[in-house]
Amino acid sequence: MNHLKLLCKLSFQYWKHHKKRFYTLMLSLVSGVTALYCAALLIRSEKQAVLDRELWLLGDYDLIIYGTDESTYSKIKEDPEILDSGVYYELGDVQSENGTRSHAAMFPDAHSEAIYHMTCMRGRYPESDLEIALDIRAAKAMGIPPYPDQTLSLTLYSNDGSILSENEYTVTGIFQATNENVVGGYLRYPTQIGIETENMPELPDIFFYRSQNSIFQSTTVTTFLQTDSSDINALKDKLIRLTNGKIQAAQTDIPSGRRYAYSYILGIQDTIQQTYGDNSLSSILHALDNGDVIKDFYSGVLMPIFTFLVSVIVILSIIGITKDIAGDKLENYAILRSLGLTKKHLALYILCDFTTVAFLCMIIGLIVGFLLHILMITILNHTYDLKLQYGFLCSQYVHAVTVPPLFSTVFTIILCVEISLLILLLGFIRETPIQMFNNPLKHRKPSHGAVKLPKGWKSLLVSKINLHNFSILIITMIVMSAAVFGYTYFHALADRNNSEAEYEKQTYGLEHWDYIAEKTDQAYMYTFNIENHHDYGICMDKYLELQNQPFIQSSFGEIANRSTRITVPRDSVDHAWLEAFDEYNLRAYEHADRLDDYETALSDAENAMIHEIGYDDDELIYSMPTVGLFDHDLDMLNSYIVAGGIHIPELQSGYEVLLAMSESDWNTFSEFFHVGDSLALSDIILTADEEQLDFGNFLPASVADPVYKQMITTPEGDEVELTSFAFGKRFDIPVTIGGILVLDEPAVRQYMVFPDHNDHGINIFCSCQAFTAWGLPDHNLTKLCIQSDPSYPLEQMDIYWYQMLSDSEGISTHSTTEIILQMNQGTQKIMAVYYSMLVLLMVIAIIAITIHLYTDIRIRSIQFSILRASGMSIQQIAYLILQQNVFYPVIGILVSMAPVELCQSFFQYIREHVDQGTWYQPFGPTPWYYDVPFRYNLFQYHLPMIMTITFIIYLLIILAITLAQIHYLSKQSIIAEIEASNF
Amino acid sequence: MNNSMRTQLKAVNLTKEYPMGSHTVHALQTINLNIDEGTFVSIVGTSGSGKSTLLHLLGGLDKPTSGDVYLGNIRLTDTTDKELSKIRREHIGFVFQKFCLIQELNVMENILLPVLLSNKTPDYNYVHTLCDLLGLTERTSHLPYELSGGQQQRVAIARALSNDPQIILCDEPTGNLDKKTRNEVIDLLKQIHKEFRKTILIVTHDPDIAESTERIIHMEDGYLYETP
Incomplete structure (x- = not known):
């Protein structure tokens, strides 16, 4: 037996007889490996989700050819430059029961579906005959809630417009192809084709199952192609030539597609063209090969910080354990040294001994980390629907910008082990064999203190027996700071990422309400403020139905009538009146001094119109919209009254109205309006036929005779026919001013005041019942806002909302659900990364602290036995231990404030530079600070709450470990410990 | 606990067994013993004869396998850890072979520890008398590692006496000392016995020390034999 075998046997025997020590070391290393591996995989999952979202927005293709046929597609895909391709069949149109038409398509296979890459936001694409997937906006337009499991009766039309069939379909998925905030309404609007083109393709907003093509019999296909070609335009031309003109340039679009998605994920979308001449896939691949990619925030900043923190914890715990183990083995080391083993060989032996164990632990840790990652992704996807993919299945692009999990974990842990061992070796390797026998690792000579007569055992022992462990303190500070700082920072990051959605919320007025429905489709004849389609809007019964729903917290409804106006005889007003009311004058060509024939003609035409409607030539007509409110909303306005009062019965009967204006307008108009004055209010009543006219696409001559017709010469010298048409008849509404309100509060103005008069102008507030009392046709609500009970499930509320409004015509609806779900998902994804990493950090910290506290108490058990x-x-x-252990969370929570404060100061520094423009760079890569939420205040993210929670959790953990320490000591035999001691 | 009670140690059918691998070691075998108040008793025997085990059981530092130990009329084997702790700090003083001083505490603090743990105000006159008697007056501010073995054992004796217990249990107090120091320690114990009338039980394998006590108890293989 050679000496190496002997040394191996010595190690093996030690671990065999000290299994607890082995398991402790293993636990520490396995937890460290698991934390690092799992975190790195999670970062890859998150990044893959980002890539997936980009591909969802842009499509996983580089070239799309609309409206071609199957044989052309077969020819195209054989081209060597085409890497992969997919196709959908353009089936034709379908029409829902409410008359909404949509363009239908179907994927022939799952591969095409994957390349088209328009992942369903809810549910899935159809998998059987009578299933469909529907665009969210199309679903709303068809009067169904945009959720799976809805049924829809559809009439199917062929591409040439003939009816094929009528069937009832079940919605299995909702995708988002359209969005009101993007050009053309479609997320994948064909950018290079142009709206003026006759061949403008219709993008599908409903997908059928492939079997349904047996009904449509369509052979028209849209194909999407993947290529790495650096010149896609040349490829496009080549394909046009290849198909002998069967496809045309006007049918072909080169979307941003894969190139943007991949260059975005690599952080080089701004520089790829500058560096490589174009932004083709081949350039991106070159950039990948050259390593010209920029790691994202998670991989570039977060992961190194996390790795550092984990490394510190692992090193501290390994030092604690190995010191204990080396303490046991020191006698053996001393014997080996006294028998002639050199320091170098002893050091090598120790390094090999522990490193072998570390490798074993690493394999176990990697397996545990792998399994934990699968579990974590499954739980996160199941709980929050985050659509995260496994980190070990991500694309090469994600690989390039993220930390390699396996390598980084192995490297970090081996480094930690070697650093720990070096620190350990420095503690005794230079000692002589005899000094080693005296165990230099365990000797801690106490220092002298001032000689004072002790007052009691508590003050004596607490001051003299120091149980504090510096490693535990460091670990505590790391974990508590990570918890507090991480929480605030990640919330700021989520807020920054959600700022677009927040803006969207504000745009629709959804910061005060969860749901808003507005009558938007009424025709509006701009020139004389005439509105029709009074049958549109939300039926009053719907509002009353809402009032009885327990899940509705508050609601607001109004009837806004744009067409009301006031009239005054010209000779009854002075110059001040004319000046103050000028911008509300509805007579566009009313002039005191007529300058020329042209203007005279325009004025005559207008006069002819207003005569026909029922107004006099010498009457001044001013726009003054009316807003009908419910009684409780009118009551709420009491605090804004500056003159008169709110008298509900008079308002309900239509006898009185309220005038509402801003403070500055009140300063202007106060001299003209007085409480108790009668107001010459009138409206335009349309005939039943006129009510149904589409004033938007209007050719008056086709439906009515002109009231004025004259050939005139324009100032440019052109001879043109001037015609004027009149619609409706004047309807006088005698009312009295009951009160005057000054409304400056933006929150109130935003939803009560008529939209066109939001910033300025006078609004007439009346009761909703007043319109009926006056005999006007304004019975339906033009606006309905609701706030639901926060405890009521958002999705159920959403379904209820869309179902309730399904038969209301001419309205557009806005729901916070989609925005909130989108924001929540963004926040959840970011917070999921934070919480996952925090949990991993906490677990290894608890293990490390437990090991340290256990080791400390074990080493000191002799001392406690003597006591x-x-x-x-x-x-x-117990008192002695607890009093000292409580010190850790107290110090930890105080220190945890520091990184928040430091980071906030750093944000301030960035803000100053950005606002002053000193860091402005017109060109070049995206500045690093774009990744930092420097506009946000970290202190506003529930800092006291998170500090309290962190402190309580940590305190409970420390108490639990302390109880275990005390239990350990109580089970120790006093005399066995004393006899085992080696004084 | 009644402080005025007559202190007397009594062991009744005391046995102690240890498992050792597949065997059981019978450290004490049905020991019956009475120790009267104020006596100076030595327990002698070879290594492994069970003398230290007996001392530990009598002092409540260990639990017997069967049988009972009485301190006065208190059955130690029935008491809770809290009560036992109180008995140890107020009625029994221990002196160990390895001194067992708290390294972080200086001489004075080590001596006062049992008094302070009882939440009593130290009687400094008594403590200074003890220090004078034990020759520690000049060393009260020293830490244990700054003292010789003999000095450390004297601190241990002073600590054992500081709370004025009725019984002092010494487990081979001279085992770690040279002959000269050993004699000094034994002389001190004799002097303490004489001056303070404490009941002292001393475990030793030194026949000379045993000869100097009032009563000698022999132990062999866990059995007790007493010299008439």
Whole structure:
């Protein structure tokens, strides 16, 4: 047997007889490996989700050819430059029961579906005959809630417009192809084709199952192609030539597609063209090969910080354990040294011994980390629907910008082990064999303190027996700071990422309400403020139905009438009146001094119109919209009254109205309006036929005779026919001013005041019932806002909302659900990364602290046995330990404030530079600070709450470990410990 | 606990067994013993004869396998850890072979520890008398590692006496000392016995020390034999 075998046997025997030590070391290393591996995989999952979202927005293709046929597609895909391709069949149109038409398509296979890459936001694409997937906006337009499991009766039309079939379909998925905030309404609007083109393709907003093509019999296909070609335009031309003109340039679009998605994920979308001449896939691949990619925030900043923190914890715990183990083995080391083993060989032996164990632990840790990652992704996807993919299945692009999990974990842990061992070796390797026998690792000579007569055992022992462990303190500070700082920072990051959605919320007025429905489709004849389609809007019954729903917290409804106006005889007003009311004058060509024939003609035409409607030539007509409110909303306005009062019965009967204006307008108009004055209010009543006209696409001559017709010469010298048409008849509404309100509060103005008069102008507030009392046709609500009970499930509320409004015509609806779900998902994804990493950090910290506290108490158990032999009870020992252990969370929570404060100061520094423009760079890569939420205040993210929670959790953990320490000591035999001691 | 009670140690059918691998070691075998108040008793025997085990059981530092130990009329084997701790700090003083001083505490603090643990105000006159008697007056501010073995054992004796217990249990107090120091320690114990009338039980394998006590108890293989 050679000496190496002997040394191996020595190690093996030690681990065999000290299994607890082995398991402790293993636990520490396995937890460290698991945390690092799992975190790195999670970062890859998150990044893959980002890539997936980009591909969802842009499509996983580089070239799309609309409206071609199957044989052309077969020819195209054979081209060597085409890497992969997919196709959908353009089936034709379908029409829902409410008359909404949509363009239908179907994927022939799952591969095409994957390349088209328009992942369903809810549910899935159809998998059987009578299933469909529907665009969210199309679903709303068809009057169904945009959720799976809805049924829809559809009439199917062929591409040439003939009816094929009528069937009832079940919605299995909702995708988002359209969005009101993007050009053309479609997320994948064909950018290079142009709206003026006759061949403008219709993008599908409904997908059928492939079997349904047996009904449509369509052979028209849209194909999407993947290529790495650096010149896609040349490829496009080549394909046009290849198909002998069967496809045309006007049918072909080169979307941003894969190139943007991949260059975005690599952080080089701004520089790829500058560096490589174009932004083709081949350039991106070159950039990948050259390593010209920029790691994202998670991989570039977060992961190194996390790795550092984990490394510190792992090193501290390994030092604690190995010191304990080396303490046991020191006698053996001393014997080996006294028998002639050199320091170098002893050091090598120790390094090999522990490193072998570390490798074994690493394999176990990697397996545990792998399994934990699968579990974590499954739980996160199941709980929050985050659509995260496994980190080990991500694309090469994600690989390039993220930390390699396996390598980084192995490298970090081996480095940690070697650093720990070096620190350990420095503690005794230079000692002589005899000094080693005296165990230099365990000797801690106490220092002298001032000689004072002790007052009691508590002050004596607490001051002299120091149980504090510096490693535990460091670990505590790391974990608590990571918890507090991480929480605030990640919330700021989520807020920054959600700022677009927040803006969207504000745009629709959804910061005060969860749901808003508005009558938007009424025709509006701009020139004389005439509105029709009074049958549109939300039926009053719907509002009353809402009032009885327990899940509705508050609601607001109004009837806005744009067409009301006031009239005054010209000779009854002075110059001040004319000036103040000028911008509300509805007579566009009313002039005191007529300058020329042209203007005279325009004025005559207008006069002819207003005569026909029922107004006099010498009447001044001013726009003054009316807003009908419910009684409780009118009551709420009491605090804004500056003159008169709110008299509900008079308002309900239509006898009185309220005038509402801003403070500055009140300063202007106060001299003209007085409470008790009668107001010459009138409206335009349309005939039943006129009510149904589409004033938007209007050719008056086709439906009515002109009231004025004259050939005139324009200032440019052109001879043109001037015609004027009149619609509706004047309807006088005699009312009295009951009160005057000054409304400056934006929150109130935003939803009460008529939209066109939001910033300025006078609004007439009346009761909703007043319109009926006056005999006007304004019975339906033009606006309905609701706030639901926060405890009521958002999705159920959403379904209820869309179902309730399904038969309301001419309205557009806005729901916070989609925005909130989108924001929540963004926040959840970011917070999921934070919480996952925090949990991993906490777990290894708890393991490390437990190991340290256990080791400390084990080493000191002799001391405690002496104290117990001297008469110290377990309760007294518990007090001594607890008092000192509580110190850790107290210090930890105080220190945890520091990174928040430092980071906030750093944000301030960035803000100053950005606002002053000193860091402005017109060109070049995206500045690093774009990744930092420097506009946000970290202190506003529930800092006291998160500090309290962190402190309580940590305190409970420390108490639990302390209880375990006390339990350990109470189970120790006093005399066995004393006899085993080696004084 | 009644402080005025007559202190007397009594062991009744005391046995102690240890498992050792597949065997059981019978450290004490049905020991019956009475120790009267104020006596100076030595327990002698070879290594492994069970003398230290007996001392530990009598002092409540260990639990017997069967049988009972009485301190006065208190059955130690029935008491809780809290009560036992109180008995150890107020009625029994221990002196160990390895001194067992708290390294972080200086001489004075080590001596006062049992008094302080009882939440009593130290009687400094008594403590200074003890220090004078034990020759520690000049060393009260020293830490244990700054003292010789003999000095450390004297601190241990002072600590054992500081709370004025009725019984002092010494487990081979001279085992770690040279002959000269050993004699000094034994002389001190004799002097303490004489001056303070404490009941002292001393475990030793030194026949000379045993000869100097009032009563000698022999132990062999866990059995007790007493010299008439």
